[in-house]
Amino acid sequence: MLRKIRLILAVLFFIAVTALFLDFTGTIHAWLGWTAKVQFLPALLALNAGLIIALVLLTLLFGRVYCSVICPLGIFQDIVSWISGLRKKKQYRFSYSPEKKWLRYGVLGVFIIALVAGIGSFVALLAPYSSYGRIAANLFAPVYRLGNNLLAYFAERADSYAFYKTEVWMKSLSTFIIAVITFVVLVILAWRNGRTYCNTICPVGTILGFFSRFSLLRPVLDAEKCKNCSLCSHRCKAACIDYKNHRIDYSRCVACMDCLEICKHDALHLQSRLKNRNQHRDGSIKQVSADQIDNARRSFLTATAVVATTAALKAQEKKVDGGLAVIEDKKIPVRATPIIPPGAWSARSFAQHCTACQLCVSVCPNNVLRPSTDLQKLMQPEMSYERGYCRPECTRCSDVCPSGAIRPITIEEKSSTRIGHAVWVKKNCIPLTDGVECGNCARHCPSGAILMVSSDNDAADSVKIPVVNAERCIGCGACENLCPARPFSAIYVEGHGLHSIM
CATH class of the missing domain: 3.30.70.20 (Alpha-Beta Plaits)
Incomplete structure (x- = not known):
């Protein structure tokens, strides 16, 4: 149930943010403009302290929900990874890999230095929302407008003015090339290894990953029930589940809930971090009651809904x-x-x-x-x-x-x-x-x-x-x-x- 809710919210956010870059009529922004303003880096640069605090609190409560629901680049990688799984007819193609701290925090350090020094071009290269924005504006939007112009062509011949032509042109060759390179690199990484970019390069993912180590609600692997079947590890696109040692790297977990659904032995549960104090000395975890799970689900839905809601013609020239x-x-x-x-x-x-x-x-x-x-x-x-x-x-x-x-x-x-x-x-x-x-x-x-x-x-x-x-x-x-x-x-x-x- 949690996974389905996460998927629905993620799809809605992805469609909304993409629509902002495709819209040339100026009508969508009045309704969906807030989906761009709730992105982490724009909120940080806008000095929107309330929104930044809300995103940090959301992460402290449920982990990196931002990465799996709000961030359009993260959702884009999930879509590519999902298509790859369908094409290969292989759902369980991932495996656990240790965290590369030197790379994650090295990139974050360089990102912060560039941000403070005002080197906007380097910051824009690494920022996830900006990267997706360039892809949508330079690759998706021209295709969308060409499709609109094709409809306008046929509508005009049917004496209909439901569509009108809009100009399609390359605004910057250098930006277009950067968008193409970014698109190709992300597709290759997501096609082969899921969330590699999010958990090794993305500075926003690294920042939120630090807070998600202390998240209140998290998936927990019960050593007593686990049969070491490795299904959860092979399904985890964040490569953060070490099933052999029954550990989960919460700094890289994007709270996708795939592992909860795939586990066939009832060994994975969404559990409060405070409950870990009641573990047995041998490392096994006490059974979580159904009421506790229901309460966790209700809390997840309530908090996600609160954050989402409160974050709240020209004709062509003659030649x-x-x-x-x-x-x-x-x-x-x-x-x-x-x-x-x-x-x-x-x-x-x-x-x-x-x-x-x-x-x-x-x-x-x-x-x-x-x-x-x-x-x-x-x-x-x-x-x-x-x-x-x-x-x-x-x-x-x-x-x-x-x-x-x-x-x-x-x-x-x-x-x-x-x-x-x-x-x-x-x-x-x-x-x-x-x-x-x-x-x-x-x-x-x-x-x-x-x-x-x-x-x-x-x-x-x-x-x-x-x-x-x-x-x-x-x-x-x-x-x-x-x-x-x-x-x-x-x-x-x-x-x-x-x-x-x-």
Whole structure:
């Protein structure tokens, strides 16, 4: 019964977190956004003390339930391992292996040093939620959107608007490659040995494993009833059951409850750690009453439910001009200072709190956010305006960020926040290069920061060129995106390392 409940909760959490990265309509986050915020590292970086304490207490009560129910990367490994078992038609393919402390705590030490030093790219490589986020955003989401576009294609021909097309493009080659490598490594490890990554590399698993050594309720192996059949050990994907010595390594046990189900001799029970004080001197354990087991089950369900509940359109661009001339794609300008989203407030704070999970990149409706290729901020999102601009009425990225790197911001605050300023490039401006009127940048500037003036003060009929009032510019990028100059815009945005309010 406990295993079935765990499986149901795990599947629901996995579907919910995955849906956050696949959703491009902005409707799912209002209901399921909390599933990203209850992840361990985002909660830690957001300084959400209440949630961190709740996760630690959950671990002290029931062991590493977080790893088997809440963490999407852990559940993903379970799915791969389960498929492997079906394919090989071999359920009992695991075996006990001693703990590799030097590797577990070595990786944790390096992870903590990188976290304190602000090396976000290294932290993002090891963090389980971030790793799964990159896989979902770079591998699962494009397939999902292509499927949506296929449905939209057929729906359009049936005069139905139930689906609409959405753009599919590679936001960062380096991040895509890292996501592919991570996916392949995890699939190989899970296919062969189950939870190898969780119990040897994952820093969050190591931290929670320390607390799970002292968990109140845990599976206990009764030496008197055990027949040394090894079924529990061969079924344990965490490789933590030493059936020969009747011991379980609770720091690696992920509370999957598989061993309780597979034991055919009634030698494994979920038991309170305090009951171990009543053991016989020969090491055997007294029989646990049915009432005690029922109470443990009720406690498990109640605590899990409490933690879970309280933790609580754009059409595609045309590629031709009037069907006659091909429009050349814009190229990214060289920016001295990268642009970070409104709500981040400063580049330093953003780099320290961002987990590079790609959730904000996935949900950006204007295709403005994409992973950075800078080695120091690798995979962390930055803004660029080749495919769209940051609309003042959109606060999607600040709504979904689980780590506090992009703090919640209102529409009014965003409209008055200066994240950058526009810079005019004379040699690219169409009025000067082609001798025709334009003014596109001034017409579309939402803050009125661009004024068109005569290019020649002595000639009243001279073409007009833009002049930027940097004090009024909010850096939204409307001017850069809508500038008709190709391949480089005649006006582009330089970021501000520290945001300010007008």
